[in-house]
Amino acid sequence: xxxxVSAPAAASPGHPEIRSALPDATLSGQARLRVWGFEVYxxxxxxxxxxxxxxxxxxxxxxxxxxxxxxxSPAIARRSxxxxxxxxxxxxAQATRWLAQLQTLIPDVKKGDRITGVxxxxxxxxxxxxxxxxxxxxxxxxxxxxxxxxxxxxxxxPRLRASLLTQATx
Numbered sequence: 001x002x003x004x005v006s007a008p009a010a011a012s013p014g015h016p017e018i019r020s021a022l023p024d025a026t027l028s029g030q031a032r033l034r035v036w037g038f039e040v041y042x043x044x045x046x047x048x049x050x051x052x053x054x055x056x057x058x059x060x061x062x063x064x065x066x067x068x069x070x071x072x073s074p075a076i077a078r079r080s081x082x083x084x085x086x087x088x089x090x091x092x093a094q095a096t097r098w099l100a101q102l103q104t105l106i107p108d109v110k111k112g113d114r115i116t117g118v119x120x121x122x123x124x125x126x127x128x129x130x131x132x133x134x135x136x137x138x139x140x141x142x143x144x145x146x147x148x149x150x151x152x153x154x155x156x157x158p159r160l161r162a163s164l165l166t167q168a169t170x
């Protein structure tokens with residue numbers, strides 16, 4: 001696996017869905033994920049003032065993934081559940097519920113599509129595809145584990161995490 005790292009390029013959110021949800025957010029960091037030589041997505045993390053990486057669910061933030069290849073919803077959902085298990089444990093019944101919810105919230109993506117996940121304190125998570133809402137979920141455990149894929153010290157991609165948290169308080 002390889003990771004291309006880019007320095008933060010902008011001080012204010014570039015996408016309307018981020019400006020709307022988190023008007024004072026700033027870019028914390030960004031990076032490109034490559035798996036087995038294949039470019040998967042460019043990620044960018046936008047954080048509200050006071051954001052602390054060590055307690056990310058207590059602060060507002062948005063994670064944007066610009067997809068560099070086509071992927072189907074079931075594959076994204078299955079991989080998300082696998083990665084969430086690295087962050088924390090949950091039973092098979094919960095995995096089944098979250099898998100179904102993820103397949104609703106995250107549709108198939110085409111190269112060039114942008115998925116944004118907005119996390120607000122209290123466990124509210126909203127998903128948008130190319131700026132259009134796909135759904136909202138209020139579940140603090142889901143919020144912690146899902147965004148932990150990128151932000152938890154237990155992530156499978158520690159260099160990507162470090163790049164996303166470049167400007168964040170530890």
